[in-house]
Amino acid sequence: MQQPTLARDVVALWRARELVAVLVRRELAARHAGTAAGVVWPYLQPLLTVAAYYLVFDIVFSMRLGAGAPTHAVGTFLIVGALPWMAFCDAVSRGMNSLLEAGGLLQKNSLPPVLFVTRSVLGSALIFGPLLLLIVLAYTPLHRFGLPVLAVPALLLLQLAIVWLLAYLLAILAAALRDVVQMVGFLLSVGVYLSPILFPLSMFPAGWQWVLWLNPMTTVVVGLQSVLLQGAWPPLAVWGVASLWLAGLALVLNGVVARSRDQLVDWL
Template structure:
């Protein structure tokens, strides 16, 4: 990783500046509102509450045999909140370089600091909410030992978004159409994942399509921990490591090939 490691080292050395930029990004999103950064946490919480109210309370919908839980809303929330965190972090990371073009053109800053900043700003909001799911789902998992895997999964998801957010940020700098293509893909990606339905309901012979979605391993792992109190299956861990490794390798290749031209593209 002869190109990636120096970038990460430069980001680490500028961690104080990065911390300031993270706080400014979070506060700037809701500047001028009466509730301020509270909106960052309130919106996901209201979405989760709506799922629970509609599916579990109003309609009292139940899932069929073979599902990890009976209540539809309870099942949806376990995958929907991680998906919301993933989509938000990836989208913000992808647009970070384009939005910071003026700063990068005038200052000798490590370009990778900006995708990292945006992803960490998103994680600052969603990571605490994801960890709160452990408490909210306690009646189902009973604080089994498998819960210890949950913080590791949240950390790995943040790393996933940082790697792939940086990859997409470089591609967006080279070709602005990347922003539109990925935004459209994220709007459809939730339907090709086990977020809305258990994986066993996917058409036979097409299950592999689910694993093209990078969030499938994470959603499968979250559901195993929260809904069943069991350790994530080996297939989920394998998918996690595969997507992290693929992101690191692709980012290394892109940094090697276009590091000198990156600021010019902006």
């Protein structure tokens, strides 16, 4: 019985794990090459952004959310969703463009294309992962490090899996049709408004809340809000919808990889 196409790519990644590590190191080095701040700069940008949210909304203006919100402080609420969203956008954008950027190399070498998508996604994870850990360490003492904090690693791994599947799918589609890059860039710019990042899920009209779940990051954001803002376990809807996203993306990606395998390098 022939092994599924996506499974073969995962096996190829494992066999080339040392090469993946080298590619990720080069990816991280390229991000801060030529900057005075060096390796600090990629971490400093998102950290300053979330610090600005807290300073402006909680300290300067003391803005508050209404009843039904996971917390009343606006800046404190925004940080929990904004940082994972920045990580999502960075990984998806870089992963989507990874095959286009590696086109010349892939035409000269018979390397698995999945290596370059994985390089971009893992490079982004190594930048935003420590920052997300800082946020977790800052929020969990508010709930005395309750047991729900154990759900955070699962939520972050869930985000990584969704991002990898989505980035790989978009990378292949972008190779076939360059318009995909512009379209996805637009969707990422408006996607923050179609997720419970800028406002609590409860503030969205009840009859239309299902629209927010069409954003793959809603599952992760709602889960993190439950754990870090309320000290509660993520609702079952988080795991159910996330499972649907993972299964759906894996199924579609498996078909796309199978159909594009013989033509992908030509598209690049």
